[in-house]
Amino acid sequence: xxxxxxxxxxxxxxxxxxxxxxxxxxxxxxxxxxxxxxxxxxxxxxxxxxxxxxxxxxxxxxxxxxxxxxxxxxxxxxxxxxxxxxxxxxxxxxxxxxxxxxxxxxxxxxxxxxxxxxxxxxxxxxxxxxxxxxxxxxxxxxxxxxxxxxxxxxxxxxxxxxxxxxxxxxxxxxxxxxxxxxxxxxxxxxxxxxxxxxxxxxxxxxxxxxxxxxxxxxxxxxxxxxxxxxxxxxxxxxxxxxxxxxxxxxxxxxxxxxxxxxxxxxxxxxxxxxxxxxxxxxxxxxxxxxxxxxxxxxxxxxxxxxxxxxxxxxxxxxxxxxxxxxxxxxxxxxxxxxxxxxxxxxxxxxxxxxxxxxxxxxxxxxx
Numbered sequence: 232x233x234x235x236x237x238x239x240x241x242x243x244x245x246x247x248x249x250x251x252x253x254x255x256x257x258x259x260x261x262x263x264x265x266x267x268x269x270x271x272x273x274x275x276x277x278x279x280x281x282x283x284x285x286x287x288x289x290x291x292x293x294x295x296x297x298x299x300x301x302x303x304x305x306x307x308x309x310x311x312x313x314x315x316x317x318x319x320x321x322x323x324x325x326x327x328x329x330x331x332x333x334x335x336x337x338x339x340x341x342x343x344x345x346x347x348x349x350x351x352x353x354x355x356x357x358x359x360x361x362x363x364x365x366x367x368x369x370x371x372x373x374x375x376x377x378x379x380x381x382x383x384x385x386x387x388x389x390x391x392x393x394x395x396x397x398x399x400x401x402x403x404x405x406x407x408x409x410x411x412x413x414x415x416x417x418x419x420x421x422x423x424x425x426x427x428x429x430x431x432x433x434x435x436x437x438x439x440x441x442x443x444x445x446x447x448x449x450x451x452x453x454x455x456x457x458x459x460x461x462x463x464x465x466x467x468x469x470x471x472x473x474x475x476x477x478x479x480x481x482x483x484x485x486x487x488x489x490x491x492x493x494x495x496x497x498x499x500x501x502x503x504x505x506x507x508x509x510x511x512x513x514x515x516x517x518x519x520x521x522x523x524x525x526x527x528x529x530x531x532x533x534x535x536x537x538x539x540x541x542x543x544x545x546x547x548x549x550x551x552x553x554x555x556x557x558x559x560x561x562x563x564x565x566x567x568x569x570x571x572x573x574x575x576x577x578x579x580x581x582x583x584x585x586x587x588x589x590x591x592x593x594x595x596x597x598x
Contacts, residue, residue, distance in 0.1 A: 234515035240304050247283075247308045255312035260425040260567050263315050269389050269427050271315040279348025284322050288330060293343030299460075303518040306460045310467030313564070313571050315425030317351050317386035319464065319578070323457040325352025328394045328406055331453065332444035337408065341392060353390040355381035355409075355431055356450070362580045363396070365447040368404055370397035370433065377409055377438035380430065383419050385578060387429030395438065396450055404447050407438035423574040424567055451529075451588075454579050458532040459517035462539035465575050466514050469507045469539070469546040472568040476500060476550040483555075496553065503546045510535075510542035533589035537582060543572040 236244070254274050263271055278284065287302040288294025302322070309318055326345040329337055344350030357363045358370065359382045370379025377397055384393070393409045413436025416429040443449075477500060483490045490496050517535035520528045547569040551558035558565045576582070 234512075234519045236300060236304060236515075236518075240301050243301065244304050244308065247305060248311070250277075250281075251308055251312045251314065255314050257564055260313055260315050261561065261564070264424050268315075270317055270386070270425065274314060275316045275348055278316070278318075279346075282346070284318070284326070284348050285342075285346025288326060288342055288346050289338075292330075292338050293346035299456075299521045300518055303460060303463045303514070303521070306463040307467035307514075310464030310571075311471045313425070313468055313471070313567050317353065317389060317426070319457075319461060320353040320386040320390065321345060321348075321351050323460040324354035324453065324579075325390075325392060325394045327456055328354065328441065328444070328453050329408070331456075332406060332441035332449060334442060337439065337441065341408070345392075350391045351386065351389050352392040352394065353384055353386045354453075355384045355387070355393050355395045357381060357383060359430075362577070362584055364584070365404060365450075368396050368398055370395060372397045372399050372405070372407055372438045372440070375438060376435045377407060377433045378435055380432050382430035383421065383428035384416075384431045385426060385428050385574075387416050387431050388418055388427050393431065394441075395433070397438065399440075403445075404450065406441045406444035406449060406453075408441065409433060409436050409438050413437060421574070422570050424570050426571075426574065455529050455532040456521060457579055458536040458585070459514065459521045461575055461579060462510065462514045462517060462532075462535035465539035465543040465572065466507065466510050468568050468571055468575075469503075469510065469543040472543075472546045472550045472565065473500065473503050473507060475564065475568075476503075476546075476553040479554055479557075490553075499549055499553065503542075503549050506538075506542040506545050510538040513538040529592045530589060533585045533592070536579075536585050537589070540572075540576045540582060543568070544576060547572045 282295055283305055285294035286297050287299050290296040329341050345352055358367060358380060360367050391411050395407045395409050396404060397407055398404055415432040419428045419430055421428045480490050480496055513535040517531040520531035551565045554563060554565055557563055
């Protein structure tokens, strides 16, 4: 079976890459951080005007009505430049949750704003105890009012809308929409540059339940779908940092010759290339499963996420080594990708969660 992107998506990729390369040149994220900006708002507004955020959302709610194959491509290209925009929080998670589980009224209310970028959304799951699974959710909703604390909430400082995992009066887990007006948020210091996180306190704010999101299985469904998009973002970042490392080795000379000619360097970068191609093949399989809502979606999501995490972390760490002393400085972008890789590796669950999920869903075989 061929999992390659369609010709239309391939053509669109060229335009997307051209724009992002122009808008996010080397050093752009560092300059943004130095200026104290929480994210690249001009870029966010521009890609919102171009319709990127709503690419896979229904036309009836302000989107383009395309399938998730195109969204996967956008995720990869955003990861390639490590763009400082809340794309993953707002689109992979918040918009996807409303599109999957929201009522017609909830979709009409929120999806057009998310599709245009006028509304920034995020997903609040963890409660300061690492990645939250079902037994860790303590936030509660009683009579339509939510109380509790979530952290870290990525892009929580700039979000207008929170999709929150919480328990109802019967103890069942659901997903609730909570606006920023009814929360208290405090910035958190994290490893990531250009993407901030917050501790968010809910103090009796109004919570609007996504009625189709029933139980922890709804959270898992949302995470499975998001995992494939996060995998594409990681693959894009890994490929970019490998290119950066290769370019540096061809320009750096030691003992009278380019370090690109040294066997140890060749083997190091070849191993990174293999890891990226393995991650890419798993991600493309995931894109197919996502676009077709295939029964294999959970397995595809887990394998895509695990391979992509490994590839991005390996590529960014090895790029630092290849750059030598320069790799450990702020003057080059190696650390931007290293930091991004570390965040992507934990944002929707660590390796252990996805490994366990993969094992649990593998088909039984005769012994």
